[in-house]
Amino acid sequence: MKTLKIVVEKHPDGYVAYPLGLKGVVVGEGDTYEQALADCQSAIRFHVETFGADALDSESPVLDAFIAEAHAEVSR
Numbered sequence: 718m719k720t721l722k723i724v725v726e727k728h729p730d731g732y733v734a735y736p737l738g739l740k741g742v743v744v745g746e747g748d749t750y751e752q753a754l755a756d757c758q759s760a761i762r763f764h765v766e767t768f769g770a771d772a773l774d775s776e777s778p779v780l781d782a783f784i785a786e787a788h789a790e791v792s793r
Contacts, residue, residue: 722782738779
């Protein structure tokens with residue numbers, strides 16, 4: 718069993734969740750945090766069943782994840 722870190726984002730129309738340290742694109746969504754997390758976990762299981770253990774990026778494990786803010790000037 719491998720533990721993955723999952724990022725859950727809150728948007729105006731719901732939640733989006735995606736794992737770190739997985740090869741390929743896996744996304745879950747839902748109206749609540751719990752729904753998005755469960756959908757993402759289901760998508761991870763499907764992804765690993767489909768592509769095998771090689772889908773897990775064991776060469777560069779994510780030790781921790783941080784959220785930071787940066788300001789960017791946007792010209793119009």
